[in-house]
Amino acid sequence: MKIAQIDPLIVEVYLPIAVFPAIKEGMNAEVRPSQPAGTVHIATVSVIDKVLDAASDTFGVRLMVPNPKQDMPAGVNCTATFPFVGR
Numbered sequence: 001m002k003i004a005q006i007d008p009l010i011v012e013v014y015l016p017i018a019v020f021p022a023i024k025e026g027m028n029a030e031v032r033p034s035q036p037a038g039t040v041h042i043a044t045v046s047v048i049d050k051v052l053d054a055a056s057d058t059f060g061v062r063l064m065v066p067n068p069k070q071d072m073p074a075g076v077n078c079t080a081t082f083p084f085v086g087r
Contacts, residue, residue, distance in 0.1 A: 006074050011043055011063040013080045017052050020059055022084060024048075030081045031065055033072055041065045041072060043080065 011031055015023065023045060031043045043063035052059045063080060065072065 004074055006070055007067040009065040009067045009072060009074055011065055011078055011080060013061050013063060014053075014056070014058040015061055015082075017057050017059060019082070020052065023061060023082070027082070029063055030083065031063060032079050032081070034077045035073060036071070039072070041067075 013029075025045050025048060027045050029043050029045065031041045033039060033041070043065040045061055046064045047060075047062035049060035
């Protein structure tokens with residue numbers, strides 16, 4: 001038996017170290033899942049990995065996506081956008 005939590009969904013992303021100072025717990029990001037295509041969900045940063053990976057020049061961030069209607073399936077590829085990055 002497998003048990004999966006689908007509300008909220010957890011999205012793990014890796015970001016470049018250059019944006020590390022700008023990422024804060026509680027901030028929002030836009031998550032676009034591959035399925036259903038064309039949808040956008042607002043996620044909240046819940047965890048920021050404080051150990052940076054020098055080999056890949058990245059660090060990990062965990063996002064929480066509310067999914068009360070269960071319209072976003074678990075396990076699909078996503079892209080995340082932090083609106084302030086690059087501005």
